[in-house]
Amino acid sequence: MKFNLKKYWVGGLLLILAATVSSGCKKYLDEKNKSNFVKSTYFASSNQAQTFVNGLYNVMYFFQNGDAYGESPFITLELFAGHATSLGQSVNNGNVIHQRTDAVNPGFETVWYNCYKGIANANLAIENIPAISPMDDGLKKKLIGEAYFFRAFFYYHLVRLYGDVPLIVKSQSVNSPDLYPSRTPVADVYKQIIADLQAAEASGMPNTDATGRVSLGAVKTLLASVYLTTAGFPLKQTENYAKAASEIQPVLGWYSLFTDYAYLHDNAHKNQQELIFQINYLVGTQTNAIPQLTIPFNLLVGAYGDHLGAMIPTNQFVASYEAGDLRTQERQFYFSSYPQYGNPSNIIQFGEHALYKYFHVESAAQSGNSDENWTLLRLPEAQLIYAEASNEVNGPTADAYAAVNAIRARAKLAPLSNLTKDTFRQAIWTERYHELAYENKAYFDMQRTHMAYLPQSNTFADPTASQTEQNVTFKAQYYLWPIPQREISTNSKLTQNPGW
């Protein structure tokens, strides 16, 4: 009796075991990720398309990411132009300034990787959004247009900084044939950039956008910049001057200059009037270290935890502005003293000029959490593109004078007049340096013009034959950044840029 009972048990248990084994074997081992999507199930709705395109904007944050030493792409780009010192502890910044950096400098990889990350996501959006159904056609077109803009935007940075770069326009998987790509000639990369921007132009965006999304104004300004650049070194497609001028002309009417330079870096005027395209920050979403990277080293200017002094204009550069230029007055573009934080009766004298342009009064006074925007494109650049490009086509026209003189008028400077094509070109270049100072334009200007601005003499010269304010002669190899060493080690098909 008892024995039988046990037999029953054995059978029963075996059944239980068998049931455990076979019941939903496969399903049980599915990965259950409830907090994030996976690629294979994404792009199912209009909302997901919108959210994914929002994600492309986020990639731009890398330009301002910095560490406690004062290294950040927006600073590296200025140190390459030679008009800033870095009174901080960063050894890498020192190496860039003194032109002894190498392909291992992590800053080169940061920019390379993040641009390709933006491109990979743009590729995915461009491939997948068209098939989403149901979805409003207008929205679909606009979102894809934004993705095209970003693909162009990131390639434009890559091609200028690294020269021939792999051109990848398909989203990648571990089995992709171009997972290990070789370099594509600069001309072909620009073809893709122009095609992408033209596609974005046709996507039905509004002329301007006060929320900070890509607008037609941003697309056209970027495309005009691309035309202007391709007209210079290394491609010298001079026929593109005309394209640049006609591309940018309508944009000039869509924006208006601020009446106060303080609006360039306050919270109230983000994405407005002269601001064409910005990287948007917001406390609680994303903050940045722009002010604490740019205020003087270890002087208590503002509520910041660090005062890094990583990008300080040279005295020579600040002195190169014309007499009476409003921009060099205290607390316009620059400042040289400020009340000590927590002890405002003590006015700290910097002994140097720091960038008031990037000083964020709100966070300096309160939390030290800066959410000032970073400006990528603003009206004066558009005006100067127009002036420069049209001058190359027709010489200085009234419209060209009007464009540059608007900028000068705001700076309380006399209008330009009676210039030759050559002297007008030089005046525009100078204006670019002075108005767009430290806005990551100068190094790209050197690349396309092969000219360096010499503040001491207010002239332009071959950089490789003149000295910077740091007493360094620009090496020809510095026209391009090195391909990051890490990338060369990983992909044997890549070659290094000359000199690196």
Next chain:
Amino acid sequence: MAWPQLRKFILAMKLTAFIILAALTHVSAKSYSQIVTLHQKNTTVEKVLRSIEKQTGYHFMYDKQDVSKAGAINIEVANVSIENALDQCFKDQPLTYKIFDQTIVVKKKDEPVASQIAVAPIKITGTVSDAKGPLPGVTVRVKGSNVGVQTDVNGKYTINAPDANGTLIFTFIGYTTKEVPIGGKSQIDVVLAEEPKALSEVVVVGYGTAKKVDLTGSVGSVGAKQLQERPQTNLEQELSGKIAGVNVSSNSGAPGGATKIRIRGYSSINTNTDPLYVVDGVVWTEGGNAINPNDIETIDVLKDASSTAIYGTRGANGVILVTTKRGKKGGTISYDAYVAVNHMFKEIPVLNSKEFMQVEDISYANIKKYDPTGWAAGDYTDRNPVTQRTALIGKLFDQNLNPLYDVDWQKATTRTSVSQNHNVSFTGGAENVNYGLFLNYADDEGIILNSYLKRYNVRLTVDNQIKPWVKVGATLNYNYQDGRNQDQGTGGNNIPRMLIEMVPFIPVRYPDGTYGKRTDYPNLEGGDNPVAQANEIQSLTRNRIFSGNGYLNLNLLPGLEFRSVLGVTTSANYNPASQSGLVGGPVAGQSYSSASIEEFNRTFWQWQNYFTYNKTFNKVHNVNFVVGAERQNYQQLRLKGSTGTLSDDFYQYYNLSAGIVPNKPESDYDAWQMQSFFGRLNYNYNEKYLLTLTGREDGSSRFGTNKKYGFFPSAAFAWRASQEDFLKDNKTISDLKFRLSYGLTGNSEIGEYRSLANINTVGYAFGGNSAVGTTQTSIGNEDLQWEKTAEYDLGFSLGLFNNRLNIEADAYLKKTKALLLNAPLPETSGFQTVYKNIGKLQNKGLEFTINATPIKTQDFTWNTTFNISFLKNKILQLGASNDDIFLAPTFLSQFNLMRVGLPAGSFYGYKVLGTWGTAEATEAAKYGLLPGDLKIQDTNGDGKVSAADKVVLGKSIPDGYGTFSNNFRYKNVDLGVDLQFNYGNQIMNLTRHSGQDRTGQANSYATVLNAWTPTNQNTSIAEDRPAYVRYQTEIYSTKVESGNFIRGRAVTLGYTFNDNILKKLKLSRLRVYAQAQNLFLITKYTGYDPEVSTYNSSSNFTQGIQFYDYPKPRTFLLGVNVSL
């Protein structure tokens, strides 16, 4: 191991060995007479017995208590039989003896029955046996009287009980005592059950147990007693040094420590290399700190693949099996406690106020050398220290610019702390039920102000043999830990860093009570004084872990058992944190205050069902077969709320809505599942040839869609040579066994969702409003599958001189292939890495353990244990092109190198040759440097120093490590000396970057007083100059130091009270002890302690990588063990 425990252990082993033999072969009590000669005067029984042992090879077993009662012995015999000699010896002593085979049991003489008042005497006969057969030598006593006899070799006894209503008590070493009422019966047969104590010679092997002698794999065991020798609040720290091949690093002096265990090296690069913890058969997911070491009965560590293969995929890093204490029949109350005093072991020399100012002055003056252009332009005029100090007269300096303060921050921020640990246990039981209740309170106070870890633990165990064929049991455990960390945020200006880098002329507090801040003096970088941080920043850990584990055992048929175990662990762990407005910024202000609470809710369950079949065929073929299946399931939900700018510090983290700048709430989810089938066959032929075959099929959710399952087989063979006829009677070799095993194990510990192309959320802002975006964050790899480690193990164990000298040695070779490597991808793909099965890694090593008892007399015993492990690790293959991989941390540059042909975790950087001398100015100028700058090796001689000049500077993995412990016992006093050693690894002392490479903006090590000057050129410390002007810092050879050390880990002095005192106190055990931990450290390392890492969780190879660690204390403790 303390002496009484060891003795019992040896006794139990001997007895068991004999019993097995007797049971198997039914040897009769026929003794082999041997001839003995004894000439002894006024000697002890023990000495006589030892003399007989020596002459005959017979072994004696006796109860120490009985023998100690014997008086002095005078014996004078020559060439007599052993019986004759013993008769003579014991004739006037209260002792008697019995000979079984070659073992002689010496016992107290039974009191003559006549001395008892016979009320209604009854003669009782019977047989005492255990599961395997009759038990000889069992003491049968009448309760409440002195009447007692022993069972003969066939387990039979006859006793005259004074009272037919009395009770018989059956006692035998290693068995549970049994009481049987006589009830008028004249025949009482009794079956004794082996005591759980017998575990000490049985080891837990995963889904079952095995006799140690039957092991075919490499398993190390530690018992409760041994664990408690060096009490710690952390189980892992207690395990340290106990088992060869198990490397435990206590990498921080913080309460609870940051402990890292590596078993037999490092078998993976990117997947977790922590061993698997299994507590009472159920996988433990809450870490070693959540287990009360005092609750542990034994720890068995499965080291080789043959042992771990039953855990398949999770076995590659070794398995730590913890068996906790359970209830016992009889009823015991125990109290174990200690109080410890901890104090700062070592201070590192730093600059005092005067020295700091002197360095600052020299630095300032040197600007004109290092930046003549800027100096001439007056760029630095405002930074003149004299100007700065003058402005602070009255606050930091007196009228003569002398400092007002000179703070020793290492002293100011540390304390002598007091820790305590109390354990109370109640165990008891009746015939078929037993229970245990175990309570623990531990308060471990750290030496940095306000740091602590408290633990409250309650365990309840119940076991019930409901029917002869059904047994059930359960364990419920509740654990609450409450801790405050004071070393969070490595890399930032955290407390350990500020112990060194806080400037001495700034006070802890000013006379008005406000904290001194580093920014109170211009040119210094931000950072609060460490005392302020210790007071104003709270980072708390509150872990509440509730676990339950129930089992059902069914004896289905003779030899066939079914076991089902369900274990569930839930935890609600939350970490509140807050920072007041008094710290965080250059001045006090609410905008620097913040608060957050992060909570982790976890559920883990494991359900296993398996059959065990035991059978002996033809008396020589012993078979043990296990087959089963199990499922595991883990889920975690994380939730975090945080805010900045509290409206008032009062709120701390208790009212997050009092924050003015709230952050987005966060949550995420993590889950994995496993499903497994396993089987194991143990076969032994006549206890001589042993074979184990194991297989496990594991399925894990973590892998690619088509690669979920992996099969992990192993095989092992052992030969007990000492069982062979030619060794059986050997007088020298008492035990000899050879083992050979091979097995394949897996590793799936890569975390979740690694095979997927994940699309994660990111944030952006449009029009001043927060928006959500998504980006693809991983490229995905649907072919991702198991990492596989193949391991060969060859070992032997040898017991000599009646096991007074035991040697165990193992050699292993572990090769891991299809590494779950986070392999570099070209970044042109948009991704930096992908988890791929690529690469090979090898570990090989040797392990030796020697246990010996060089001296053993009645009053004095010396036991010694020495273990040493040698390890060689080598990377055989990496990603697609074998290019170097660097793991975290990255500091100054990537330096934690993985390179084919080198051991994993090599340090990579520049070699510093010294400083450029005045005479070398021209040479230095070629590198853009000046005399006084560091001279760095231009390895490739290309005239510039670039990344191509980096060389391998060291490695983090030691060549060898081990323990040498000695225990001495003189009468009631015991002394233990426990030494730990480690050699062959290097320390990456990153603190030299900020503490030595640069000066001026924070305090520096006193070593900078040896900086280059025109008159002190023979140095490798660059000339002083402000870091903001120009300095050199990189991963330099000057940051790499030897990691060799010898540590006086513990010295213990104990006193065990005599039985007669115990009787008066009505106690069964009383021991008091004093112990010094971390008593001394012999090392050339200049930091606090070479057993260190401040990057424990950044990657697998971070041992010895240090950027300001929590100093390790020296601890003195007083402890007591009481039982009644």
